[in-house]
Amino acid sequence: MKELSVNHLLGIKYINKADIDLIFETADQFKEVINRPIKKVPSLRDITIANIFFENSTRTRLSFELAQKRLSADVISFSAAQSSVKKGETLIDTVNNILSMKVDMVVMRHEKPGAAHFLANNVNASIVNAGDGAHEHPTQALLDSYTIREKLGGVEGKKIVIVGDILHSRVALSNIFALQMQGAEVRVCGPKTLIPRYIESLGVKVEPNLRKALEWGDVANMLRVQNERLDVNYFPSTREYAQQYGLDKQLLDSLNKEIIIMHPGPINRGVEITSDVADSQQSVILEQVENGVAVRMAVIYLLASKIKQ
Numbered sequence: 001m002k003e004l005s006v007n008h009l010l011g012i013k014y015i016n017k018a019d020i021d022l023i024f025e026t027a028d029q030f031k032e033v034i035n036r037p038i039k040k041v042p043s044l045r046d047i048t049i050a051n052i053f054f055e056n057s058t059r060t061r062l063s064f065e066l067a068q069k070r071l072s073a074d075v076i077s078f079s080a081a082q083s084s085v086k087k088g089e090t091l092i093d094t095v096n097n098i099l100s101m102k103v104d105m106v107v108m109r110h111e112k113p114g115a116a117h118f119l120a121n122n123v124n125a126s127i128v129n130a131g132d133g134a135h136e137h138p139t140q141a142l143l144d145s146y147t148i149r150e151k152l153g154g155v156e157g158k159k160i161v162i163v164g165d166i167l168h169s170r171v172a173l174s175n176i177f178a179l180q181m182q183g184a185e186v187r188v189c190g191p192k193t194l195i196p197r198y199i200e201s202l203g204v205k206v207e208p209n210l211r212k213a214l215e216w217g218d219v220a221n222m223l224r225v226q227n228e229r230l231d232v233n234y235f236p237s238t239r240e241y242a243q244q245y246g247l248d249k250q251l252l253d254s255l256n257k258e259i260i261i262m263h264p265g266p267i268n269r270g271v272e273i274t275s276d277v278a279d280s281q282q283s284v285i286l287e288q289v290e291n292g293v294a295v296r297m298a299v300i301y302l303l304a305s306k307i308k309q
Protein backbone atom coordinates (compact mmCIF):
# COMPACT_ATOMS: atom_id res chain seq x y z
CA MET A 1 0.00 0.00 0.00
CA LYS A 2 1.24 3.53 -0.86
CA GLU A 3 1.98 5.78 2.11
CA LEU A 4 2.97 9.37 2.89
CA SER A 5 6.66 10.20 3.24
CA VAL A 6 5.95 12.04 6.54
CA ASN A 7 4.41 11.21 9.94
CA HIS A 8 3.10 14.76 10.44
CA LEU A 9 1.64 17.38 8.09
CA LEU A 10 3.55 20.49 9.19
CA GLY A 11 3.70 22.29 5.84
CA ILE A 12 3.70 21.75 2.08
CA LYS A 13 7.43 22.48 2.12
CA TYR A 14 8.03 19.16 3.93
CA ILE A 15 6.05 16.87 1.60
CA ASN A 16 6.63 15.92 -2.04
CA LYS A 17 4.67 15.57 -5.30
CA ALA A 18 4.02 11.86 -4.68
CA ASP A 19 2.46 12.77 -1.30
CA ILE A 20 0.17 15.31 -2.98
CA ASP A 21 -0.84 12.78 -5.66
CA LEU A 22 -1.61 10.18 -2.97
CA ILE A 23 -3.66 12.68 -0.93
CA PHE A 24 -5.67 13.62 -4.04
CA GLU A 25 -6.27 9.99 -5.10
CA THR A 26 -7.48 9.24 -1.56
CA ALA A 27 -9.60 12.42 -1.47
CA ASP A 28 -11.30 11.33 -4.73
CA GLN A 29 -12.53 8.21 -2.92
CA PHE A 30 -13.67 10.17 0.14
CA LYS A 31 -15.45 12.75 -2.03
CA GLU A 32 -17.51 9.88 -3.42
CA VAL A 33 -18.24 8.73 0.18
CA ILE A 34 -19.43 12.14 1.40
CA ASN A 35 -21.85 12.41 -1.51
CA ARG A 36 -23.58 9.13 -0.56
CA PRO A 37 -26.74 9.05 1.59
CA ILE A 38 -24.62 7.49 4.38
CA LYS A 39 -21.60 9.79 4.47
CA LYS A 40 -19.50 7.78 6.88
CA VAL A 41 -16.87 5.00 6.81
CA PRO A 42 -15.61 3.00 9.84
CA SER A 43 -11.90 3.42 8.93
CA LEU A 44 -10.69 5.23 12.08
CA ARG A 45 -12.85 3.70 14.84
CA ASP A 46 -9.68 3.05 16.87
CA ILE A 47 -8.20 6.58 16.54
CA THR A 48 -8.73 9.57 18.85
CA ILE A 49 -8.01 13.08 17.56
CA ALA A 50 -7.78 16.41 19.41
CA ASN A 51 -8.41 19.66 17.58
CA ILE A 52 -6.71 22.46 19.49
CA PHE A 53 -7.33 25.98 18.23
CA PHE A 54 -5.45 28.94 19.68
CA GLU A 55 -6.79 31.25 16.92
CA ASN A 56 -10.28 31.82 15.56
CA SER A 57 -11.52 29.56 12.78
CA THR A 58 -14.81 28.66 11.13
CA ARG A 59 -14.02 26.63 8.00
CA THR A 60 -10.85 24.81 9.02
CA ARG A 61 -12.10 23.73 12.44
CA LEU A 62 -15.53 22.56 11.26
CA SER A 63 -14.02 20.90 8.19
CA PHE A 64 -11.48 18.93 10.28
CA GLU A 65 -14.15 17.91 12.80
CA LEU A 66 -16.48 16.76 10.07
CA ALA A 67 -13.68 14.90 8.26
CA GLN A 68 -12.76 13.07 11.49
CA LYS A 69 -16.39 12.18 12.25
CA ARG A 70 -16.96 10.95 8.68
CA LEU A 71 -13.99 8.60 9.29
CA SER A 72 -15.56 7.44 12.64
CA ALA A 73 -12.67 8.74 14.76
CA ASP A 74 -13.29 9.85 18.36
CA VAL A 75 -12.92 13.63 18.42
CA ILE A 76 -12.31 16.21 21.14
CA SER A 77 -12.09 19.92 20.39
CA PHE A 78 -10.40 22.59 22.43
CA SER A 79 -10.50 26.39 22.19
CA ALA A 80 -7.70 28.25 23.93
CA ALA A 81 -10.09 31.09 24.76
CA GLN A 82 -12.12 28.81 27.09
CA SER A 83 -9.20 26.79 28.49
CA SER A 84 -6.58 26.82 31.23
CA VAL A 85 -4.16 28.43 28.71
CA LYS A 86 -5.80 31.61 30.01
CA LYS A 87 -4.44 30.70 33.50
CA GLY A 88 -0.86 30.50 32.19
CA GLU A 89 -0.53 26.83 31.15
CA THR A 90 2.19 26.27 28.51
CA LEU A 91 1.58 24.75 25.06
CA ILE A 92 3.51 21.56 25.91
CA ASP A 93 1.73 21.11 29.26
CA THR A 94 -1.64 21.66 27.60
CA VAL A 95 -0.95 19.17 24.82
CA ASN A 96 0.67 16.55 27.09
CA ASN A 97 -2.39 16.68 29.36
CA ILE A 98 -4.61 16.11 26.33
CA LEU A 99 -2.36 13.28 25.09
CA SER A 100 -2.46 11.54 28.49
CA MET A 101 -6.14 10.95 27.70
CA LYS A 102 -4.85 8.54 24.97
CA VAL A 103 -5.04 10.88 21.99
CA ASP A 104 -3.28 9.71 18.78
CA MET A 105 -3.35 12.83 16.61
CA VAL A 106 -3.42 16.59 17.22
CA VAL A 107 -4.73 19.14 14.72
CA MET A 108 -3.51 22.55 15.82
CA ARG A 109 -4.00 26.17 14.77
CA HIS A 110 -1.67 28.64 16.49
CA GLU A 111 -0.79 32.29 15.99
CA LYS A 112 2.97 31.63 16.22
CA PRO A 113 4.88 30.47 13.09
CA GLY A 114 6.65 27.18 13.87
CA ALA A 115 4.24 26.14 16.65
CA ALA A 116 3.32 22.91 14.83
CA HIS A 117 7.02 21.98 14.38
CA PHE A 118 7.65 22.68 18.06
CA LEU A 119 4.82 20.35 18.99
CA ALA A 120 5.98 17.60 16.62
CA ASN A 121 9.45 17.74 18.21
CA ASN A 122 8.17 17.66 21.78
CA VAL A 123 5.11 15.40 22.03
CA ASN A 124 4.36 11.84 21.04
CA ALA A 125 1.49 12.20 18.54
CA SER A 126 0.93 12.81 14.85
CA ILE A 127 0.61 16.59 14.31
CA VAL A 128 -1.41 18.34 11.61
CA ASN A 129 -0.80 22.06 11.12
CA ALA A 130 -4.14 23.85 10.71
CA GLY A 131 -2.36 27.19 10.24
CA ASP A 132 0.62 28.60 12.17
CA GLY A 133 0.77 32.40 12.08
CA ALA A 134 1.91 33.72 8.71
CA HIS A 135 3.90 30.53 8.01
CA GLU A 136 1.85 27.68 6.44
CA HIS A 137 -1.71 26.41 6.07
CA PRO A 138 -1.03 23.13 4.25
CA THR A 139 -4.55 21.69 4.10
CA GLN A 140 -5.86 24.96 2.63
CA ALA A 141 -3.27 24.77 -0.15
CA LEU A 142 -4.11 21.12 -0.77
CA LEU A 143 -7.84 21.80 -1.07
CA ASP A 144 -7.12 24.80 -3.33
CA SER A 145 -5.00 22.67 -5.69
CA TYR A 146 -7.55 19.85 -5.53
CA THR A 147 -10.26 22.33 -6.62
CA ILE A 148 -8.10 23.62 -9.51
CA ARG A 149 -7.42 20.02 -10.58
CA GLU A 150 -11.18 19.32 -10.51
CA LYS A 151 -12.14 22.48 -12.45
CA LEU A 152 -9.28 22.54 -15.00
CA GLY A 153 -8.41 18.84 -15.24
CA GLY A 154 -4.98 19.31 -13.64
CA VAL A 155 -2.62 21.80 -12.06
CA GLU A 156 0.48 21.31 -14.25
CA GLY A 157 1.02 24.21 -16.69
CA LYS A 158 -1.76 26.35 -15.19
CA LYS A 159 -1.23 30.03 -14.37
CA ILE A 160 -2.33 31.07 -10.91
CA VAL A 161 -2.31 34.65 -9.63
CA ILE A 162 -2.52 35.22 -5.87
CA VAL A 163 -3.84 38.70 -5.08
CA GLY A 164 -3.71 40.70 -1.86
CA ASP A 165 -1.85 40.52 1.43
CA ILE A 166 0.92 38.07 0.54
CA LEU A 167 3.20 39.25 3.37
CA HIS A 168 0.98 38.03 6.22
CA SER A 169 -0.61 35.07 4.42
CA ARG A 170 0.10 31.45 5.33
CA VAL A 171 -2.31 30.52 2.50
CA ALA A 172 -0.10 32.30 -0.06
CA LEU A 173 3.11 30.54 1.01
CA SER A 174 1.56 27.06 1.17
CA ASN A 175 -0.14 27.63 -2.19
CA ILE A 176 3.11 28.76 -3.83
CA PHE A 177 4.89 25.58 -2.63
CA ALA A 178 2.00 23.28 -3.61
CA LEU A 179 1.33 24.83 -7.03
CA GLN A 180 4.99 24.95 -8.08
CA MET A 181 5.51 21.34 -6.92
CA GLN A 182 2.72 20.34 -9.32
CA GLY A 183 4.17 22.34 -12.24
CA ALA A 184 1.96 25.45 -12.14
CA GLU A 185 3.25 28.99 -12.68
CA VAL A 186 2.51 31.47 -9.88
CA ARG A 187 2.43 35.27 -9.86
CA VAL A 188 1.44 37.60 -7.03
CA CYS A 189 -0.31 40.97 -7.14
CA GLY A 190 -0.86 43.47 -4.36
CA PRO A 191 0.45 46.64 -2.74
CA LYS A 192 4.27 46.67 -2.71
CA THR A 193 4.16 46.94 1.09
CA LEU A 194 2.27 43.63 1.30
CA ILE A 195 4.60 41.64 -1.01
CA PRO A 196 7.57 40.05 0.82
CA ARG A 197 10.99 41.03 -0.54
CA TYR A 198 12.05 37.36 -0.85
CA ILE A 199 9.12 36.42 -3.12
CA GLU A 200 11.12 36.38 -6.39
CA SER A 201 13.67 34.03 -4.79
CA LEU A 202 10.80 31.50 -4.66
CA GLY A 203 10.44 31.75 -8.46
CA VAL A 204 7.32 33.92 -8.21
CA LYS A 205 6.97 37.05 -10.38
CA VAL A 206 5.27 40.19 -9.08
CA GLU A 207 2.62 41.86 -11.26
CA PRO A 208 1.57 45.11 -9.56
CA ASN A 209 -1.34 45.79 -11.96
CA LEU A 210 -4.48 43.77 -11.15
CA ARG A 211 -5.92 43.86 -14.69
CA LYS A 212 -2.64 42.59 -16.20
CA ALA A 213 -2.39 39.90 -13.51
CA LEU A 214 -5.92 38.68 -14.25
CA GLU A 215 -5.35 38.79 -18.02
CA TRP A 216 -2.32 36.52 -17.51
CA GLY A 217 -3.92 33.98 -15.16
CA ASP A 218 -6.26 31.01 -15.48
CA VAL A 219 -7.15 31.27 -11.79
CA ALA A 220 -7.21 34.22 -9.36
CA ASN A 221 -6.93 33.41 -5.66
CA MET A 222 -8.15 36.56 -3.90
CA LEU A 223 -6.79 36.89 -0.35
CA ARG A 224 -8.12 38.84 2.59
CA VAL A 225 -6.05 41.63 4.11
CA GLN A 226 -5.00 40.09 7.45
CA ASN A 227 -5.97 43.10 9.57
CA GLU A 228 -5.30 41.16 12.78
CA ARG A 229 -1.61 40.83 11.78
CA LEU A 230 -1.08 44.45 10.61
CA ASP A 231 1.05 46.38 13.10
CA VAL A 232 1.23 49.58 10.97
CA ASN A 233 -0.68 51.02 7.97
CA TYR A 234 0.41 49.18 4.80
CA PHE A 235 -1.88 51.16 2.44
CA PRO A 236 -3.63 54.56 2.67
CA SER A 237 -7.22 53.34 3.22
CA THR A 238 -9.47 50.31 2.71
CA ARG A 239 -11.35 52.27 0.01
CA GLU A 240 -8.16 52.85 -1.99
CA TYR A 241 -7.10 49.22 -1.49
CA ALA A 242 -10.46 48.07 -2.89
CA GLN A 243 -10.17 50.44 -5.86
CA GLN A 244 -6.70 49.16 -6.83
CA TYR A 245 -6.72 45.50 -5.77
CA GLY A 246 -10.39 44.63 -5.27
CA LEU A 247 -12.06 42.49 -7.93
CA ASP A 248 -15.49 43.66 -9.09
CA LYS A 249 -17.84 42.29 -11.74
CA GLN A 250 -17.06 45.07 -14.23
CA LEU A 251 -13.36 44.15 -14.22
CA LEU A 252 -14.10 40.40 -14.29
CA ASP A 253 -16.51 40.74 -17.25
CA SER A 254 -14.11 43.00 -19.17
CA LEU A 255 -11.41 40.28 -19.34
CA ASN A 256 -11.07 38.49 -22.67
CA LYS A 257 -11.57 35.05 -21.04
CA GLU A 258 -13.35 33.30 -18.15
CA ILE A 259 -11.02 32.84 -15.22
CA ILE A 260 -11.73 30.89 -12.03
CA ILE A 261 -12.14 32.91 -8.83
CA MET A 262 -10.97 31.40 -5.53
CA HIS A 263 -10.91 32.72 -1.98
CA PRO A 264 -9.88 30.79 1.15
CA GLY A 265 -12.36 32.72 3.34
CA PRO A 266 -13.34 34.53 5.41
CA ILE A 267 -14.32 37.08 2.72
CA ASN A 268 -14.39 40.81 3.31
CA ARG A 269 -17.13 41.55 0.77
CA GLY A 270 -16.52 44.87 -0.96
CA VAL A 271 -12.80 44.92 -0.11
CA GLU A 272 -10.81 42.20 -1.93
CA ILE A 273 -13.87 40.93 -3.80
CA THR A 274 -17.39 42.26 -4.40
CA SER A 275 -20.49 40.19 -3.64
CA ASP A 276 -21.42 39.78 -7.30
CA VAL A 277 -17.98 38.25 -7.99
CA ALA A 278 -18.01 36.05 -4.86
CA ASP A 279 -21.45 34.71 -5.83
CA SER A 280 -20.80 34.52 -9.60
CA GLN A 281 -20.65 31.41 -11.82
CA GLN A 282 -16.88 31.81 -12.00
CA SER A 283 -16.45 31.63 -8.23
CA VAL A 284 -15.53 28.22 -6.74
CA ILE A 285 -15.40 29.44 -3.14
CA LEU A 286 -18.00 27.02 -1.79
CA GLU A 287 -16.55 24.16 -3.85
CA GLN A 288 -13.24 24.84 -2.07
CA VAL A 289 -15.04 24.42 1.26
CA GLU A 290 -16.76 21.20 0.09
CA ASN A 291 -13.46 19.77 -1.16
CA GLY A 292 -11.82 20.69 2.15
CA VAL A 293 -13.68 17.89 3.93
CA ALA A 294 -12.58 15.21 1.43
CA VAL A 295 -8.98 16.45 1.37
CA ARG A 296 -8.79 16.57 5.19
CA MET A 297 -10.30 13.09 5.39
CA ALA A 298 -7.49 11.93 3.10
CA VAL A 299 -4.75 13.63 5.15
CA ILE A 300 -6.06 12.23 8.46
CA TYR A 301 -6.64 8.75 7.03
CA LEU A 302 -3.13 8.56 5.52
CA LEU A 303 -1.41 9.87 8.68
CA ALA A 304 -3.48 7.53 10.88
CA SER A 305 -2.41 4.56 8.69
CA LYS A 306 1.17 5.32 9.74
CA ILE A 307 0.26 5.44 13.46
CA LYS A 308 -1.39 2.02 13.23
CA GLN A 309 1.76 0.33 11.81
Ligand code: CP
Pocket residue numbers: 056057058059060061131140264265266
Ligand atom coordinates in the same frame (compact mmCIF):
# COMPACT_ATOMS: atom_id res chain seq x y z
N1 CP B 1 -9.63 29.39 5.25
C1 CP B 1 -9.56 29.38 6.59
O1 CP B 1 -8.55 29.01 7.19
O2 CP B 1 -10.70 29.81 7.23
P1 CP B 1 -10.90 29.81 8.81
O3 CP B 1 -9.97 30.84 9.39
O4 CP B 1 -12.35 30.16 9.03
O5 CP B 1 -10.57 28.44 9.33
